[in-house]
Amino acid sequence: MRMTQKLAVIYHVTGCLKCRITARILMNCGVQVETVNIENHPETLQKLKQMGYRSFPVIKMNDSIIWHGLSLKHLLTFLPIDIKIIKARRSDYGNSNSNICGWLFLVYGGAI
Known part of the structure; x- marks a missing residue:
């Protein structure tokens, strides 16, 4: 059985840190x-606005838009790690998605 390469199209704006973090994490996970x-x-931009998107990044996976923003829930599906580790780290760094996404970026994303 042949595996299909996952393709992500990331719609972003200039200078968007969340956009760069999302792209880097996905690339480092083989996407x-x-x-x-x-x-x-x-x-x-007009099409995305008509679809209701107002923040970036907007991520389209294999021709289907599946999320927007820096989404821990969606990024975790690509990472080869145990969810228990994330829950433990989340309590260490607070319950903010920004904090845990920052930790994930340091571990899986590398330098910006």
């Missing part, structure tokens, strides 16, 4: 990443 700066594609 093929294409980035699209919506500032250079106003028609794409």
